[in-house]
Amino acid sequence: MKIIAPILLAGALAACSGNDGPDIAADAGEQQMYEEAQRYLNNSNYDLAVRSLQLLESRYPFGKYAEQSQLEIIYAHYGAYEHEAAVEAADRFIRLHPQHPNVDYAYYMKGLAAYSGGQDIFARFLPTDDTKRDTSQAKEAFAEFAQLVSRFPASPYAADARARMVHLRNLLARNEINVANYYFRRGAYLAAANRGRYVVEHFQHTPAVADGLAVMAQGYILLGMNDLAQDAIDVLVLNYPDHPSLNRDGEFESSYTLEGAQRSLINKATFGLFDPPEPPQFDSREQYEG
Template sequence: MSIAKATLDGGTARAVLLLACGLALAGCDTLSSINPFDKSETYKMEIVAEVPAEQLYNDGLARMQRGDTDGAAKKFGEVEKQHPYSEWSRRAMIMTAFAHYQGLRYEDSINASRRYLQLHPASTDAAYAQYLLAMSHFNQIPDVTRDQDRSEKALAALQELVDRYPKSEYVADARQRIQVARDQIAGKEMEVGRYYLQRRNYTGAINRFRDVVAKYQTTRHVEEALARLTEAYMAMGIAGEAQTAAAVLGHNFPDSPWYKDSYALLQTGGLSPREDQGSWISRAFRGLTGVRTAGG
């Protein structure tokens, strides 16, 4: 028995109205007639029984099983409110994040997960909270035609999971999803780069393709990025970089149709693939596991 509520009759409402009058008009004399001890104003005490934490928690689980994720989140929230310093409260906090996630209320899940991580960063469920946070971003990744801010947030949260909880059971799945997020971001860069290339904004196009080659070498877009660099540099008359892009493409993806196109394009200018070891393209690939340059 811990929480008391007071129910006031109409007399108190009248007093509040008079008080408002006094604040608005300093000369209002009716305030002097208010007696805080007036027995005509009756208070009815309502005692609300405290529900045991375990019962609230189990009620939340029962609602989850019935598919009532919103109701479950509210029950878990009650555990936190009524028993804030208990072990049940900590469990309820992570279950709140999970209930929101299951209900596709991703922003609520993100907020609940962050709160859990702030309060319990070293707990046994911290890795799971980070996973829920990352997946809530990941499940909102849009197609490549739209802004990829959500992809970048998902990538950052997934990478944090791998870095902070390397022995977690969620790491293997996180690594796979990191690749998906990276591929999505690279895809957006390629889309913008092609847009610039079609409009002969070669500098803008090169900057986009350069990001893919420098940052997202393990994605499926790197072959096209190197081919597009060959095309853009050729259009600008920068033969050395065009030859280097084609040479790196050929050494790493010799059977790629993009390499065949790049080779043919160089031939139209009387050139052939030739790597300049001092080029940023060569340096970007040098030392990367599974990727080699002509001199490597």
């Protein structure tokens, strides 16, 4: 009895795990298995679609649906929020079929999976500011889309990839401004100014350039580098005369100075212990990104 019980328990567990798998007969043919996998995909049942496609490939590795199944499993992983698995599946397809007529799709899905890699199932429904998240996935996605556009400029996915690259570039530029704002809060004025300059030099034609110039101006003012500050202000006035940091006369309104010109009476009376002046925070997205 002691020996039979574990066997019965193992059989019950196997039966339960079998019920969770795809509903495919053991003697199902290749076409039948492929159609069943398509049914799961059409119903957005991506977990079962992944298992069905994996089973199809294992049974018929050289069948007529083998390559198509390898492509569709990329999408199935992506739909199941298994982004790393989607990238691995895409890499595998590219490695096995570099000359396949649809290999551009694998590159495209790599970009999509990389971009969504830091998100979970709730991220699509809850308001989040992607510019304040870790940007490693965004950089990877940009590189993947750039590779697609470079290798397959006539691909049907190239236009969407280019549009996503524009969005990602704007996101990366705005992230630099967010970091500069953080440095202002920490009193690291040189680091903040350098972030602003980086945006101006490396993310031209993005909406964040306006704030990049304002960051440079404010940072250099706080560092006492008035000539550099004025250079940044002149460019800001010339290109973005309606920036929130400029007054009606086109003068830069520095709300935060080392001399404490904007300090409150309480702050002055307590020698800076209470009610310190708020450091500058630049974010003109509503004005320039609409």
